[in-house]
Amino acid sequence: MPKLSYQVIIEMTNGGADYCFECVGLATLVQGRGWGKTIVLGLDKPDAQLNLSSFEVLQSQKTLTGSFFGGLKPKSDVPILVKRYLDKELELDKFVTHEVNFEDINKAFDLLIQGKSLHCVIWMDK
Known part of the structure; x- marks a missing residue:
C-alpha cells in the first residue's frame, strides 16, 4: 500500500x-x-x-x-498594479524569459522542466 x-x-x-x-x-x-x-x-x-x-x-x-x-484583492489591487506597470514602476517585462506560440506549448514545458525559463508567455493568436 x-x-x-x-x-x-x-x-x-x-x-x-x-x-x-x-x-x-x-x-x-x-x-x-x-x-x-x-x-x-x-x-x-x-x-x-x-x-x-x-x-x-x-x-x-x-x-x-x-x-x-x-492575499491580493483583485478589485482594489489590480488597478494599482496595472498603473505601476504602465508608469514603469513595476518592471515585469524583464521576468519574461521566453515567448512561444500556442502550438509550441510543449517547448514551454520543456524549458520549465530544464530550469531554463522563469516565465514564458504563450501567445494564443499568432
Missing part, C-alpha cells in the same frame, strides 16, 4: 514540518497528522472537502491558512 503524503513528510523530517505549503491543489494533502502551519495555495475542485478531526487540530495546535493570489 502506498504511503500517504503526510507519512512521507513525517519520515523525511523526522517527525513533521513546522511550515507546509500546499501548492498543487489537492485537499487530501492538507489532511493528516502533524503540527505547525499549513498554507493552502493550490486550488482544488470547487466541491473538494477538507476532513480534519477537531481533536487533531486541538492536540497538535495545527494552523491552516489559505492564500488566494498571495
Whole structure:
C-alpha cells in the first residue's frame, strides 16, 4: 500500500514540518497528522472537502491558512498594479524569459522542466 503524503513528510523530517505549503491543489494533502502551519495555495475542485478531526487540530495546535493570489484583492489591487506597470514602476517585462506560440506549448514545458525559463508567455493568436 502506498504511503500517504503526510507519512512521507513525517519520515523525511523526522517527525513533521513546522511550515507546509500546499501548492498543487489537492485537499487530501492538507489532511493528516502533524503540527505547525499549513498554507493552502493550490486550488482544488470547487466541491473538494477538507476532513480534519477537531481533536487533531486541538492536540497538535495545527494552523491552516489559505492564500488566494498571495492575499491580493483583485478589485482594489489590480488597478494599482496595472498603473505601476504602465508608469514603469513595476518592471515585469524583464521576468519574461521566453515567448512561444500556442502550438509550441510543449517547448514551454520543456524549458520549465530544464530550469531554463522563469516565465514564458504563450501567445494564443499568432
